[in-house]
Amino acid sequence: MRFCMVTTFYPPYSFGGDGVYVQQLSNELAKRGHQVEVVHCRDAYNLLAGRTSSTTDHDHPNVTVHSLKSPWGFLSPFATHQTGRPMLKSSRIKEILERPFDVIHYHNISLVGGPKILHYGQAVKLYTLHEYWLICPTHMLFKFNHEACTHKECLSCTLAYRRPPQLWRYTDMIEQAVKHVDLFIAPSEFTMNKHLEMGLKIPVVELPYFTSRWEWQETTPRRSSMGETPHFLFVGRLEKIKGLQELVPLFRHYERAQLWIVGVGHYEPVLRRMAQGSPNIKFLGYQSGENLRILYRQALATIVPSLWYEVFGLVILEAFSQGTPVIVRNRGGMPEIIKESGGGFVFNTDEELLDAMEQLVGDPNLREEIGRRGYEALQQKWRADLHVQRYLELVEQIVSRREEKLGGEDFVAPVYKDSWSSM
Template sequence: MAGCLARATRRTAMAEPAATSAAGPGGGGGARMSRRLRFCMVTTFYPPYGFGGDAIYVQRLSRELAARGHEVDVVHSIEAYRALGGKAGERPAVVEEMDGRLRIHGLRSPAGLLWPLAVQQTGGPAFRARTLRALLDRDYDVIHYHNISLVGGPEVLNYGRAIKLYTMHEYWLVCPTHVLFRDGVEACPEPRCLTCILRQKRPPQLWRYTGKLARAARSVDLFLALSRFSLEMHRARGLEGRMEVLPTFVPRPSEELPPLTEAGAPENATPPPFFLFAGRLERLKGLHTLIPVFPRNIAAELWIAGEGSESAALRRLAADHPGVRFLGHVPEPRLSALMRAAVALVMPSLCYEASPLVVAEAYRQGTPVVARRLGGMAEAVEDAAGGLLYDKDEECPEALRRLLQSPGERRRFGESGRAAYERDLTPEAHLERYFQLIEEAGETRR
C-alpha cells in the first residue's frame, strides 16, 4: 500500500510543526518516524469510560503520538461502558485535546443499551454502522484496532483503507468471554466454548460459527501481541495472519510522589513492610487463593488496592486476618507511591494474563514481582529476571518470606526489573518498535 505512507510524506512537506522522532531520549537507534501521520484508534473503552488496562493503553499511546505531532482520532462506545455498569455523564460528541491533534469521538446511540447488545449478538456495528464507516473511511494512514467487541465487532475490521493494526489486549478473537477462563473457574486448557459461556450466563454469539471473524481478520495487516505467550495462544486457537510481539509501555516514573499517608497508610505511624496486590477484585485474579495462605507470622502485611465484584466476599475471607488491609480504589499518583514502597507486587492470577500492565508499573518503580507461573505473567518475570514465580498456592508464602528476609536479593530483582523497563517498556522504546512495525506493514502491502 504505497498510498498510505506516501500520503503521509506529502502531508509532512506542507505541515508544520513536523512530528518528532519516535526514538526520543533513551530510544536508541533503529526505525524513526519523522513524518506526520494520521491515526484512528478504534476501541470499546476509553478513559474515563473504561475499566481496565486496554483503555489506559489506548489513551497513553494516543497522547504520546499527539505529543510528537501526529494526528489521532479515537472512536469508542459510551453505550458499552454504560451497559457494563459504568456511570456516563453528558459530554460533547467530540472532545479535543493537545491543540486539536487528539480528537475523541464518544459514540452514543438512540437505541441506548440495545446498541452494544446488538453488536455482541451480530458481530457488526448495528445501529452505528453508517457513522463508523464514515469515520474510518477518512484519509488515515493507520487504523489501530484494540478491544472492538462492543464498538463494532469483527465487521468493523473491513472498514477503511489505511494500514490496519490490531492489538490483542486479551483473547476476544479466540474466546467469547475474552479471558480464556473456562466456566469462570480455571485457565482454559482447550476450547469448549458453548458450555462455558452458558455456564457463565452469557448469550451465545452464533456469528462465531459462521467464519465471519476469520474473513474479517484478513483485512488486518498486522496483529500485535503483548507477549510471546499471547501470540502463541492465539495461533494455537486458530487465528491466522501476520503477528508480532509488541510489549506494553508505561510513562516514565515521577520523582515526586505523595507520602504513603495519602495512599491508604495509617497516619502518624511509619507503615510496616507490605506486599501489594493491585488490580480488579475478580475471581480470575486469584486473590481468594492468596489471602488464606498469606503468612500470619510474617513481619509484613498484604495491602490490596482495587475494587470489583468479589470485594465483599474477599473482605469476609480476610475478616480474621490481621495482616490484610483493603485500600479500595487507589488512583495515580498514589498507586505509584504504594508500588515504589512495597516489598513486592504479588500476582496470584488464575487466568492467562496476556501481559499485565501492573508488572510494567512495578518494574518502573524498581519493585520486584511475585507471580503465579502462568501465561504472560511468567514470561514477564522470567525475561526481566524481576522476581519469583510459584506453581502451587502453598509455595507463595515461601517466596514472600524469601524477599522480605533478603534485602540484597530484593534489590537485585528490583534493579533487574528497572533495567527491563528502561530497555523495553518506556514510551520511547515502545514507539520506536511501533513505527518500525508500521513501516514493515506498509512495505508488505506494496
C-alpha cells in the same frame, strides 16, 4: 501521520490495562506530532459498570476522542454482541473510519463493532490482541469461570457465564474479517502462540506493552524506613480471574507482612467475607496518580496471582517503574517479563509464593537488588520511545509491502504471512 484507535473502552470509561495502553500509545504518538483520533463506546462501559464515569482524563491536544453514545443505550452494545456488527452506531463509525487516516489500529472491538468493523476504512490496519476475544466468546479463556482453558467447550462455557451465545461465531465471520487486517500485534510470545495454537491464521508479531505513567523518584522513602508495617501490594480489578481468593486466606495467617489491595470489582464482597475483617488485609479501593505511585514504591513487592492467561501484565511494568519487585503466578505472558528482567519471582504453588515473600521480608538488600533489576530492564526494554519506534517501523514495513505487492492499489491482507516471523 493520522492514526485512528478503535476500542470498546477508553479512560475514564475503561476497566483494565487495555484502555490504559491505548491512551498511553495515543498520547505518545501525539507528543511526537502525529494526529490521533480515538473511537470508543461509552454505552458499553455504562452497561458493564452499571454507572457512568464521574472522573475525567486529559489527553494531548493532538488527540481527539469520539465517545460514542446511542439514544438506545445498552441496546447498542448488546446488538453488536449478538450480531458481530456495529449496528446502531454503524453510520457514525463508518463515517469516521472512511476519513483519510494513515493507520487504523483496532484494540478491543467486542462491543464497539464486532468483527464487521474490521472491514471499514482503507488505511493500514493493525490489531492488538489485548485478550482472547477472537478465539473465546468470554474473552478470557477461563473455562466455566473456574480454570484456565485447555480444551474448548465454548457453548456450555458461555452459558455458565450467563451470557447469550453468539451465533455468528459459528459462521466464517471472524475468518473473513481478519483478512482485512495487515498485521496483528501480540503483547507477549505466549499470547501470540496461543492464538495460533487455537487455529487462528493471522499475520502476527510480538510487541510488548510499555509504561510512561511515572518516572523514578528517589525522594519517596521505602515503607521499611518509615517504621510502619511492611506490606505486599495487589493492583487490579477485583474479579475471580485475578486470583485474590487464593491470596486472602494465606495473608489471614501470615504474620510478617500485610496485604494491601488496590482496585474495585464485582468480586469484592466475596473477598471481604473471606478476609473476615482481618487487620492484616486492607482494601484501599480505587487509587490513581501519585497515591498509586507511592503505594507501588513503598510495597515489599507487587503480587500478581492471576488464574487466567494474562496477556502481559501492565502492573508489572508499573511496579518496575518504582523499583519494586514483582511476584507472579506461572500463567500466561507474565513469566516472560520476570525471566527477561530478573525483577521478581514466578510461583506455581502456595509454598513457592511463601518462599518468595519470606526472601523479600527477610532480606532488604535482596529486595532492593531485584527492584533495581526490574527498573533497569524497564529502561532497556519497555520504554515508550522504544515501543513507538518499533511501532512506526511496523507501519512503514506494511506500507512498503503494500506498494511492492500491489503498486499502491487497495489492499486486503492475506490470511497468513510467514515472513513476518523474521521481523
